[in-house]
Amino acid sequence: MDDNKDKIIKKINVEKLNVVDKDGNIKMTLFGEGNIPPAIMDGEDILPGHRQDEPLSGVLFYNGEGDECGGLIFGSKRNESGEYHSGLSLTFDQYKQDQIIQVYVDDNNGDQNYGIQIYDRPNIPLPEVVERFKNIQNITDESEKKEALEKLAKGQHQRIFMGKNLNGDIAVRLSDSNGKERIRMVIDKEDIPRMEFLDEQGNVIYSLPPKL
Template sequence: MSKTSTFLAGCTTTLAALTAVFVLSGAKISPKNAQFDEITVGRINVVEPDGSKRLIISNRAQFPGDFEQGKENPRPDRRSFAGMIFLDEEGNENGGFIQNGSQTPDGKIRAGLSLTFDRYRQDQALQLVHNSDENRAFSSIQINDVPSYKVTSMEDVNRFKQEAEKLSRDEQNAYWARRSEEGRLPENRINLGTTADKGSALSLKDEKGRTRMLLLVTAAGKAEIRMMDEKGQVIKTVSAEN
């Protein structure tokens, strides 16, 4: 037999052996496109062609930590809800949607949903939230003024929390007030939502998060506008009566 014939025979034998292995093992090439009527999973990672994560959908048990420049940091406090996390091109958390809801044997209810959008490499700048317990429920839209990550990084935020935990309650209040004065903290600027007494309100705030104008409609239907000074004192009220 010639060398060429011997080579071809060897290739044929090898190909036959590989084919047998694939057939016997049940292995097959996964298609790039597939269609399912239903899938059951604990977690889905949506990734780019290079493998970088862009969206994570997860149950409670497998919910991820937070992400900074592609690195995932442990967040055991996030194991109380399910939902999804958005990631930007650099692997930074960019917002997300979370939800939970349960009732204890003694009737206590703990339920809520939150959709958030983060500033680049920072915390949430816009949030749509709903919370409820056994006594009441409220919903709101919150718009926050969040400092640049160059002013306050997420590492700074974690450090602030650790430092504050070592202080007494009064010292903590002073600590956070000082950080706020320095412009290092996010400040809520607009809050639109329902109130504990079943009213509805729009709160407009200054750069320090102090309410300066409040548009309020009570559960009974009384409407008024309150204007406030920097200490929160009402300096003028506009209503149907005046």
Template sequence: MKTNQQNFFWKFLAISQTLVLLYFIFTGFKPDTLNPKFEEITVERINVVEKDGLLKMVISNAERQHPGMIDGKVLFERSRPAGMIFFNEEQDEVGGLIFGGNKEQGSNFALSIDEYKNDQIMQMSHYTNGKGQTSHGIKLWDKDKNFNLPRLLHCLDSLTKLGMSQQKAFVEMEKLNGGPISSVRMFVGKKYNKSTGLFIRDELGNERIRIYVDEKNQPQMEFLDEEGKVLKNLNTEL
């Protein structure tokens, strides 16, 4: 009889605990608990996703920063500064905001926008080098349509497997392409030499027009050839 009473007690206890657990499961997750508010939170990385789990943004420190991806595939492991990285619906990286700095290497801040299936085509940035010189402004790139990022990475992987360095592989790819895969076309801002203005380049990346105020506070408007030689300076003709 005593054994039956003990069995009943343990069954009752188990059922009671189960009911209490179910109660907290179904009543504990109220709107307030689904949308908690924090005065302060300390994390190393936050992944912002859609309801279906699609990654849209990563906010991270340098150590845990996302290396970037295209078509949902990670590009390659690499170190990147702390900041935010953005992704589209096809799980391509489409830009980001990064920052960092120290006494030895200087500081950096950059907000970049990537072309579809390609690398950055526009960037607002600020840089300070180890000598304390600063450069900041907006830069535009051209990307060759024949070498989008997936093809570039495929060729780079193939050439490096043949023993080429990345630098030499890029040179070979540009030879194959018959021209630059990526080139800066324009910079508006302040250079390290203190020249401030508009600097326009040709499709090969050579500066061809400069409209700026130099480090001596003198206005300049220069036209250059492909080798960088000044063909005409309107300031000298005034």
């Protein structure tokens, strides 16, 4: 009998499974509902309690330094009256930052939106962004707080959306480096197509077909 022969396990039931490298470092985690891992970066949980109470299962990815760098999460819940929410999200993160590519589905009692999104992120480590956000919440002056939040959000914008929105429009939306939507291609729920170019203030400056 060959003791080195790979053994085949036909079935295994687990609530959480870590895939590790030869040194025992976690590279990928598969988890069932109630077992979502914490958001680890630089060896610390940067968002304590984040999504711990949500009905989520999935797979999380970890880079060579042990930082979470994306993953697949999915889940749904339905209350006694029959109302439900169902969602799925596949993300890939920028190094030491948040997601820059996301494929998602969101369904809230039949109100659906889904698509692909691409983001810009600043070259500031996410733990620093989280800490700055916490400090901003302690600012009592509302105008000062708003200014600080806008400064923090600089460089963090959705650049591309392609999918279906709650209005039933199928759309491709392209935004500039400030997050301002500049090109919009749409087929609406009445199957009427249009293409629009916008200025920095969001005004349509050219459209196909031309607006009458």
